[in-house]
Amino acid sequence: xxxxxxxxxxxxxxxxxxxxxxxxxMECIRLSKAVNSKGYRYAELANDACIGCASCAxxxxxxxxxxxxxxx
Amino acid sequence: MDSVTDIRKPENIVYRKPALLTDxxxxxxxxxxxxxxxxxxxxxxxxxxxxxxxxxxSPVGCSVFAYNYIDIDWQEAAHGRxxxxxxxxxxxxxxxxxxxxxxxxxxxxIGTAEIIHACSRGENIVVVFINNGIYGMTGxxxxxxxxxxxxxxxxxxxxxxxxxxxxxxxxxxxxxxDGTAFxxxxxxxxxxxxxxxxxxxxxxxxxxxxxxxxxxxxxVSTCNSGWKLSPVEANKWMTEHMFEKYPLGDIxxxxx
Ligand SMILES: Cc1ncc(C[n+]2csc(CCOP(=O)(O)OP(=O)(O)O)c2C)c(N)n1
Ligand code: SF4
Ligand code: SF4
Ligand code: SF4
Ligand SMILES: [Mg+2]
Numbered sequence: 214x215x216x217x218x219x220x221x222x223x224x225x226x227x228x229x230x231x232x233x234x235x236x237x238x239m240e241c242i243r244l245s246k247a248v249n250s251k252g253y254r255y256a257e258l259a260n261d262a263c264i265g266c267a268s269c270a271x272x273x274x275x276x277x278x279x280x281x282x283x284x285x
Numbered sequence: 286m287d288s289v290t291d292i293r294k295p296e297n298i299v300y301r302k303p304a305l306l307t308d309x310x311x312x313x314x315x316x317x318x319x320x321x322x323x324x325x326x327x328x329x330x331x332x333x334x335x336x337x338x339x340x341x342x343s344p345v346g347c348s349v350f351a352y353n354y355i356d357i358d359w360q361e362a363a364h365g366r367x368x369x370x371x372x373x374x375x376x377x378x379x380x381x382x383x384x385x386x387x388x389x390x391x392x393x394x395i396g397t398a399e400i401i402h403a404c405s406r407g408e409n410i411v412v413v414f415i416n417n418g419i420y421g422m423t424g425x426x427x428x429x430x431x432x433x434x435x436x437x438x439x440x441x442x443x444x445x446x447x448x449x450x451x452x453x454x455x456x457x458x459x460x461x462x463d464g465t466a467f468x469x470x471x472x473x474x475x476x477x478x479x480x481x482x483x484x485x486x487x488x489x490x491x492x493x494x495x496x497x498x499x500x501x502x503x504x505v506s507t508c509n510s511g512w513k514l515s516p517v518e519a520n521k522w523m524t525e526h527m528f529e530k531y532p533l534g535d536i537x538x539x540x541x
Contacts, residue, residue, distance in 0.1 A: 231516060253315065274317055274318065274319070275311055
């Protein structure tokens with residue numbers, strides 16, 4: 214069974230720590246070029262390879278990632 | 286194939302911030318393990334449906350403000366004294382789930398006597414022990430758990446056994462006490478590790494209602510600011526160095 218997923222990141226709460234990036238098996242998260250109101254570059258989706266595995270959200274210390282997943 | 290906007294619907298959500306975490310932005314440094322552990326404690330309490338029956342005791346250390354983040358009843362203890370407060374809270378309210386949340390400076394240094402005797406008395410509480418090998422809050426001084434050779438602000442040339450003594454494996458010591466029921470050492474650097482730690486915390490909460498003694502969950506953690514590494518480098522350093530001295534896995538389980 215295959216899954217397609219996507220994530221939503223609360224940009225203002227993200228601290229740009231990058232542990233989500235290190236934990237994504239599909240290499241689909243990167244840091245933004247822009248910064249948020251706290252001055253942090255925030256995580257953003259880099260491509261559409263996301264499978265909705267939730268690894269990124271599980272390790273996010275600030276709980277800013279929501280994960281969506283559907284079967285395809 | 287569904288487009289991203291088709292997928293982004295409430296019915297397709299598979300993971301989100303637990304409702305029990307407040308909306309306060311955590312004061313922790315980016316990538317600090319404290320936030321991840323707070324989140325899984327909130328998830329466990331939420332999944333067990335025990336929000337109005339749980340009392341947390343927060344420590345002195347970076348997690349002194351833990352009470353701002355998980356929406357349950359809290360008490361804030363003097364440095365190292367969380368097990369004493371938890372003892373009182375649990376003995377007076379045996380129907381409540383009582384846990385302490387303590388750093389390695391708090392638990393293994395100034396609070397050594399309290400944790401040893403709470404374990405020895407077999408208090409029916411849960412202890413979550415955040416071992417980041419350093420005093421994070423006060424600027425990165427050596428803790429009892431600091432590794433040999435590890436540089437801190439008080440061991441600028443690295444911890445030297447002759448001068449500073451050896452790293453204290455307090456978790457193994459506590460496992461030797463008859464009053465402890467469940468003792469484990471876990472981490473939160475990967476999704477799989479986070480899930481294991483969450484299961485361990487849940488087991489601790491469940492055991493605390495069985496009148497079998499104290500459950501102790503060490504979480505080998507990072508203090509990337511104190512270690513002077515990026516969060517991702519700190520996780521890597523932890524797996525390469527901390528796990529050698531502090532290996533992960535269950536140490537004691539009286540029901541197994
Ligand atoms: C009685 C007393 N002594 C010393 C201090 C200073 N102090 C505050 S936090 C701390 C150590 C915290 O280290 P740890 O428990 O490892 O927590 P971390 O910040 O690393 O999570 C110390 C020594 C204090 N607040 N009270
Ligand atoms: S882990 Fe969380 S806080 Fe850190 S960069 Fe990713 S989304 Fe941002
Ligand atoms: S849900 Fe999985 S695949 Fe998607 S961004 Fe997060 S870690 Fe990567
Ligand atoms: S000083 Fe260390 S323990 Fe404290 S919030 Fe920062 S990274 Fe976490
Ligand atoms: Mg510490």
